[in-house]
Amino acid sequence: MKGLFKSKPKTPAEIVRLTRDLLVYVDRTPADARDPKREEKMLELSKLIRDLKSILYGNSEAEPVAEACAQLTQEFFKENTLRLIINCLPKLNLETRKDATQVVANLQRQQVQSRLIACDYLEANIDLMDTLIGGYENPDMALHYGTMLRECIRHQSVARYVLESEHMKKFFDFIQLPNFDIAADAGATFKELLTRHKSTVAEFLSKNYDWFFAEYNSKLLESPNYITRRQAVKLLGDMLLDRSNAAVMTRYVSSRDNLRILMNLLRESSKSIQIEAFHVFKLFAANRNKPPDIVGILVANRSKLLRLFADFKTEKEDEQFEADKAQVVREIAALEPKEGL
Amino acid sequence: MAASDEDESRNKVQYPLDSRCYEIIDEIGRGASAIVYKAICLPLNSSVVAIKAIDLDQSRTDFDNVRREAKTMSLLSHPNILRAHCFFTVDRSLWVVMPFMSAGSLQSIISSSFPNGLPEPCIAIVLRDTLCALTYLHDQGHLHRDVKAGNILMDLNGSVKLADFGVSASIYESNSNYGLLSAYSPSSLMLTDFAGTPYWMAPEVIHSHVGYSFKADIWSFGITAMELAHGRPPLSHLPPSKSLLMKLTKRFRFSDYDKNSYSQRKKFSKAFKDMVGLCLDQDPSKRPSAEKLLKHSFFRYCKGPEFLVKNVLHGLPTVEQRFRQVKLMKSLSLNKSDEGDEDGSGNSSGSGDQDSNIIKQRRISGWNFNVEDFELNPVFPTEQENDDSNVVKQVRFGGESIISGKERGDSSGSIASDSSASDRVSDLSDDHARQNVTGSSKTDAANDDQVQGGGNMDWETVLKSLLFLKKSLEDQWNEVMNMIDIVKGKKSGIAPQMRLDEPSLIQAIENLKLQLENEKKKNQAMELELEFLKLQCANGL
Known part of the structure; x- marks a missing residue:
């Protein structure tokens, strides 16, 4: 490490090229190959990737320099460096994996002549997303690939690809993996996919409404896992309360099955789940055009619901919550059973 | 240095992610929302582990933070850092399985x-x-x-x-x-x-x-x-809740260690x-x-x-x-x-903090380290002049005026100076501290007087600070709302007033939100202190 900064400084582009050369070597050489130089080369590669990181993020002595970052980014995406890094990641040691992940994450935000060239590269190499998502099935790679993935879906076109891919279905299982750290990471990616790019999300939800919410209800909202239920009901609220998803929301709150699930969540003993469930439930109650079967359920459960809301409080005082609750109570109290019930 | 523990992480034993594989032997630590157990892992030759069970249903647990920290923790690998074998949830708790550090x-x-x-x-x-x-x-x-x-x-x-x-x-x-x-x-x-x-x-x-x-x-x-x-x-020797209070008043000034308790x-x-x-x-x-x-x-x-x-x-x-x-x-x-x-609760696989009187030192505004005595003399910020007649020097520090903790104690006995403190003075200050722990008023009259006198002064200082804080919170709130409006405006096509690139704006807003959250928490803490002071005042008057 010591001599590193004293030798003639390499330009950012040179460091990228050297890194790429070594990655090509690592990519071609099987891990068990008996190359006496291998260890040395791996060490050199680790150093180079670390150098890339300190150019992009700065270090204890210096802030990052925009010009150097731009040069690095340009050279990086000129050729297949990103693909090589992603493919070789399992062969690198833990510290280098972390450095590489941070480099890849940072590059997604670097502009060259006010263009995000990382996005152009990914659009042309979109199959890389398949590799990254596949990482959730490999405990050793999940957190690294997951971090990269979340940075890549900052690009709308990339997010659209993932949303429309078959991978979307797998997330319902990833979220419930037994490894908490991996499951939580997948959950964060899932949430990002479903909230970041409003127009894309709205389009996705309308097009895929049936299977998506069937899965969402049965696998997540009715999961035996407390954390899954809590995260799912929170995300559901975030999605439905977003104005861009108004059409989806209207559809969701017209289903008696959905209402039944939300009412069950309202009855949970966990305060956090109850509060989040309320934020979805209020949409059913506030719906101007409630279908008769929804009205029927609400009327049948009127006294129970009113009793529940009577001492339903957030821990901190929350005016908006109180106002919402008052409105929900008014709505329910004023309901008239429709004919035929 | 960095990769020294590499082998350990590569060849790590896979600990089971199922609570039934662990048998809890004993409780070895307990906090507000976490309990630490000594346990054995049955499938792995009954090897001993420590399990920290964190209650996730507590309102103050921010799930996103837990996720980030769990991730960071599982990616750390160093011989001098306690790593987690694995994380998994058991009903509403997060179990962190770690090596048992037997000492x-x-x-x-x-x-x-x-x-x-x-x-x-x-x-x-x-x-x-x-x-x-x-x-x-x-x-x-x-x-x-x-x-x-x-x-x-x-x-x-x-x-x-x-x-x-x-x-x-x-x-x-x-x-x-x-x-x-x-x-x-x-x-x-x-x-x-x-x-x-x-x-x-x-x-x-x-x-x-x-x-x-x-x-x-x-x-x-x-x-x-x-x-x-x-x-x-x-x-x-001061209770933890006092650290915040101490930031707002200079009334307390104790030497950090009571010499007389040392045999030598x-x-x-x-x-x-x-x-x-x-x-x-x-x-x-x-x-x-x-x-x-x-x-x-x-x-x-x-x-x-x-x-x-x-x-x-x-x-x-x-x-x-x-x-x-x-x-x-x-x-x-x-x-x-x-x-x-x-x-x-901050303890993991070792044992609970046994001395509940440990305070968070860094919440005190400043310290003077006395190299010869190997002691710290605390410096407390103050916002108004006390009737202290023998203030020696006043320093500006982060916009507040601070009375250096090195000056001599005044005659009222509420200040214990460092090495020159008399026995009587240190006794008094100890009593005082104890009184603050229990909140009772059963000590002798002299001490009571002291508390009352001080209480009134604190009240004003605290109120001023709280009002200030409230104002600052409101300002921040407005700022955040403005930012959000600007970004929204930009998105929906309304010409933005400023040319700012979106990612950094979003980043800034996220940071601001976090800060606001933090301010709110602080405000709460201050309000608690205020309640406490009111109580003290009421008792005193």
Whole structure:
């Protein structure tokens, strides 16, 4: 490490090229190959990737320099460096994996002549997303690939690809993996996919409404896992309360099955789940055009619901919550059973 | 250095992710929302582990923070950092399975067997290993944020590991939002992200809470050194809740250690005192980095783990015994303030914090380190002039005026000066402290008078500060709303007033939101203090 900064400084582009050369070597050489130089080369590669990181993020002595970052980014995406890094990641040691992940994450935000060239590269190499998502099935790679993935879906076109891919279905299982750290990471990616790019999300939800919410209800909202239920009901609220998803929301709150699930969540003993469930439930109650079967359920459960809301409080005082609750109570109290019930 | 533990992580044993595979043997630590157990892992030859069960249903657990910290923790790999074998959820709890460090925390070792502190050569080993851990963490862009003897654990072979990185900190500390977010900005003081626009921040807020940088860990490290040397941290005779209050008043001024309790004065080497002095520099930028500290002469002739085994671990009661003892002591002492527990939860696989009177030193505004006496003299900020007639000097510090803690105590006896304090004065201040713990008013009249007098003064100061804080919160709120509006405006096609690139704006908003959250939490804490003061006033009048 010591001599590193004293030798003639390499330009950012040179460091990228050297890194790429070594990655090509690592990519071609099987891990068990008996190359006496291998260890040395791996060490050199680790150093180079670390150098890339300190150019992009700065270090204890210096802030990052925009010009150097731009040069690095340009050279990086000129050729297949990103693909090589992603493919070789399992062969690198833990510290280098972390450095590489941070480099890849940072590059997604670097502009060259006010263009995000990382996005152009990914659009042309979109199959890389398949590799990254596949990482959730490999405990050793999940957190690294997951971090990269979340940075890549900052690009709308990339997010659209993932949303429309078959991978979307797998997330319902990833979220419930037994490894908490991996499951939580997948959950964060899932949430990002479903909230970041409003127009894309709205389009996705309308097009895929049936299977998506069937899965969402049965696998997540009715999961035996407390954390899954809590995260799912929170995300559901975030999605439905977003104005861009108004059409989806209207559809969701017209289903008696959905209402039944939300009412069950309202009855949970966990305060956090109850509060989040309320934020979805209020949409059913506030719906101007409630279908008769929804009205029927609400009327049948009127006294129970009113009793529940009577001492339903957030821990901190929350005016908006109180106002919402008052409105929900008014709505329910004023309901008239429709004919035929 | 970085990859030294590589083999361990590559060949790591896969611990089962199912609670039925573990059999809990004993409780070894307990906090407000976490319990630490000693357990055995049945499928792995009944090997012993520590399990920290964190209650996730508590409203103050921010799930996103837990996720980030769990991730960071599972990616750390260093011989001096306690790693987690695995994480999984059991109903509403998160179980963190970790190696069982059978000798427990240094804090618990000290309080059970070394009440006056460890011998210096032992301290050197513990501190060196802790510094190695900090060097690694800082190099990765992480802060520990809770360096203290209670978080340094030892195994029976003398190996030392820094524990409780993250998970607990993010959950149990009110002001812990910064660490991971500021990671990787080289100047990771939060404010540098908004250079030029922090006008909504109150000076004392900037001063007291934003300065979480790598250098804040170094400060805590220095305090830890003193804790190991003296047996307890400076000012530990005051209850934890007072730390906040102390920021707002200069009424309290105690010498940090009561000399009379020592059977004999301890002598420390010049190198040790010098090393600690460097850590406790008022100016963060002057404190050395962890890496630099490792090269300090104090660590030059450091011994190995066998030395700790021989001189510290020999004849020590087990962690379980120590925990039971503490529990017993706690149940015997009535009216124990509940704040102590918050601290205890910070422990992972070692043992609970046994001394609930440990305060968070870094919430005190400033300190003067007295190298000769190897002591810290606290400096407390003040906002208004006291009737103190013998104020010697006044310093400006972060926009507040501070009375240096080095001046002599005044005649009322509410101030105990450092080495020159008379016996009577230190007795009084101790009583005073105790009174604050129990909140009772059964001590003699003289002390009562003191409390009343002080209470009235605090009331005004606190009120002023709270109003100030409220204003600052409102300003921040407006600022955040403005930002959100600007971004929304830009998105929906309305020509934005400013040319700002979106990612950095979003980043800025996220940061602002976090800050606002933090302010809210602080405000709550202040309100609590206010209630407490009101009560004191009411009792006094």
